[in-house]
Amino acid sequence: MNTSFYQYLILLLFSTIFQTEIVSAAEYPNDKVDIKPYGLLPKYRSFAFSPNSKHFAFIQRENNIDLFVVMNAGTQAVSAAFRAGTYKARNVYFATDKHVIIVGSKTQKHYQVRGKWENSKAFVYNIETQKLTTLLDNSCVERSQSKIKRCKSRTSSLFPGQSGLGRIIGLNKKSREVYMPAYSGLRKPHYDVYRVSLKTGKAKRFATGNASTIDWFLNEDGTVLAREDFSERTGEHLIYSKTSGEWELIYRNEADIPEFSPQAISQDNKRLFFTSFNENVFSMALDTGEITGPLFGQEGKDVGFIVTDINRKMESIRYSGFTPSYSFPDQKDNETYKMLSEYYPASSVYVEDRSTDNNKWLVHITGNDGAGDYRILDREKVKLQKILAEYPDIAAIGEIRAINYKARDGLKIPAILTLPTDPEKRKNLPLIALPHGGPASHDTVRFDWLAQYLTAKGYAVLQPNFRGSTGFGYELKNSGDGEWGKKMQDDVSDGIKILVKSGYVDPDRVCIMGASYGGYSALAGGAFSPELYRCVISIAGVSDLPLMISKTKSQNKSYSPIVKYWERLIGDPETEKEKLKSISPVNFAENFQAPVLLIHGKDDLVVPIIQSKRMLSALKKVDKVVELITLKGEDHWLSSSETRLALLQEVDRFLEQHNPAGTL
Incomplete structure (x- = not known):
């Protein structure tokens, strides 16, 4: 990029930024600190764009209640504000221009399952009909086994004691359906994929896994591309491809904890992407299992995660460290992010979402420039517009x-x-x-x-x-x-x-x-x-570390990855009992x-x-x-x-x- 033009963009960005900024910290002496603004959850959080950038959605905290809010991006008028029953608000994003996915969770007990679980669930809100619908509803299983057969409108085959029911791994735009993985069966649960209607919330089993299945990958029309299995008992880690129409084993390894796990699919549906020790990104060919890389990485920084769209197509790489940084496939996107990060050198700049045409970016600024706010970048107009602040009542920043x-x-x-x-x-x-x-x-x-x-x-x-x-x-x-x-x-x-x-x-x-x-x-x-x-x-x-690991073992199998993880980090309570006592x-x-x-x-x-x-x-x-x-x-x-x-x-x-x- 031409240097003088680059500097011009910075100046133009400065001249068009919203005028409502953080008040000088010196105006608020420490002897008048009010606890409440700090103790409250962020007033606004978890922002997302609709694909056409005409709406954005977020979670708003009012009187200790979380509301899911949909707002017109042009007029900033509120289109809808609603709750998800008794569920705690966790996330919100768009599936289509009119379908908003919201995710919540709550601590509860389940029928036939010992103890409590943090149960999550996804809902869809239709902007046009203003209807809120539960996706992949297992409420009948939660209530009573005797009611399962009489509850025709629910997905009664789901295993009751599971979390993560709000996860979506794909969207079929033509049929207006999403693909959601979940455990099926009551005695020997297996990890399957359900095809769920965005209109009714009703679900049908789409692909069947087994007790060792931990993940699935699909293309845009719902065709299954790959399945990942991991046996906790044997430590066998397997990846199967179905690009040829038949299941083919393309990767096999044995380890107490999987050395990696695929996170994304290439745009051409031919490769899976994964990180190695969170330092570099590699790819695996779906036809042969050949591993290529490292493809991306930055010295002294972890790969925070691979950013994907709703169909898990890789869009960018986000690195960790003191402040985030990104690698985009398009060099112009890298230049845009560089402009933003250099404009806020003392803060962290997160790219939360982008419109389908890539002209508008939703960014989150947090750090020395304030208590955190969300802004929309119009790349064509080179304009950065402030929307809302996470903590509007906090002005003084240490x-x-x-x-x-x-x-x-x-x-x-x-x-x-x-x-x-x-x-x-x-x-x-x-x-x-x-x-x-x-x-x-x-x-x-x-x-x-x-x-x-x-x-x-x-x-x-x-x-x-x-x-x-x-x-x-x-x-x-x-x-x-x-x-x-x-x-x-x-x-x-x-x-x-x-x-x-x-x-x-x-x-x-x-x-x-x-x-x-x-x-x-x-x-x-x-x-x-x-x-x-x-x-x-x-x-x-x-x-008490021995108690912690013993409790983990009682809730899982002794050979489960979570137990092995803690034993590696801390120690084995059976062979290193005295060591664990000595650091408790x-x-x-x-x-x-x-x-x-x-x-x-x-x-x-x-x-x-x-x-x-x-x-x-x-x-x-x-x-x-x-x-x-x-x-x-x-x-x-x-x-x-x-x-x-x-x-x-x-x-x-x-x-x-x-x-x-x-x-x-």
Whole structure:
């Protein structure tokens, strides 16, 4: 692209951008911080374009209720706003110009299935008829086995105890049907594909798999192209092709955990695309099984995921790291994204959706330029129009810095450091170490509601991407295997010590807080590095690792991939029982010096609340300062504004008592 013309586009973009921008952070001093805007879920989220770009849809939060909203893109008039019953809103996107797919979930029990499940379901909303219809409805199976035969309007063959019923793997535009995979049968469930009408929601079984089938790939008219099988018992990973009209085995391997899994199809329906260790993209020929690559990759960054359309056709590659980056097949698209990312150098720019003619892009901007907003880029007019802000009531943004530091063994640790808004108040600060969950996850340059609230109060916040984190290449992620409570914890401690040495942080005013794995890390910090911390906050944290893996085994088979995954990351409770005990905070309650706040959702199915209850009991037995806050009706992901706000209020109270930021 001509350089002068490129600069002209930047200037033109600046001149046409919406005028409603983020208010200066200096206008909001930290002593007037309001908890509510931070504790609430985003007011607007999960935006999507209709293929013709005439409408967009999103989820809007009003009075602790999620509404699915459809809006005219030209006039910005609301066409519809509705709920999906008692389901929590998870996602929204368009199947056609008039059919909006919405996905929700809820925690519930199922007939003939032990325990609770986070059951998801898809619905379709017709913009023209204004009718909401359930897709692939298994409600009769949920109610009672005796009613199955009498319920002719339901898909009664579905296995009751399954999640993921909202998944769509293809669209037939001619017949106005979508293809949805689901487990069929009550005794020996198998993973099949159902053809589901967008008009009625009724479903017919379209393709039959087996107990080992885990995925399907189809072309635009619904012809089956490939099937993926994985046997948990034998570890046999198979990929079959049906491009010749008959099933042909094109790939076979044996492993406890599949080395890869196809994610997309080529535009010509001849190849499958997959990632290897999340670092590079490869392709597999459907006629021969030949693997080619690497085709795409960026050093020091993971492939976040392969972006596809509703038929799983590859459209682009999105990379991770501190900020996202993309690889598009068309060089003009790469130039457009470069223009956007250079216009917002201190933020992350996500391409959420594109119109069919590729002229209009829906982008999400989050980071140092504000609390997150959605904009429409008109490429022809070179105009970027702001639609709505995720958090319209938050104006003050703490500075988000992407930093790197060396751990004690020399490994480079990428991290996010968020500082209070006033540059004059960035010395000798109180610090909250905030390790992320996962641990196969990572923190990025984005608006983080919890980190931003803490910096608004006057704290510095360190979010280390310790070893075991994704996003920054295979070496960092792989080096975390077997290092729970050890080197992974050292990475957090080393980051704190470096900030103290640099003068940013007061060593006597450091607390550690985290959720899920981050909650474990917080407890491990209190147990194994007690001299560092003034207080400890664990949200849905693991305290007893043998119990965690034993529970996982009881819910799955001992040879299942999820069990093997945790055994590889942490250890085998049968052969490494003493090791697991030695890194379980529940066994080291005596070591704690700092007061502890435990917070846990009652309906958490990922990390059951027993983990926090055991930690509470252990600490009380040795007369430590500890309290447990139970969030009624809350799951693992803090899906409710009401409970998220309650959590933030408890955190605020606890910090004010044990590590106040003070008047800065």
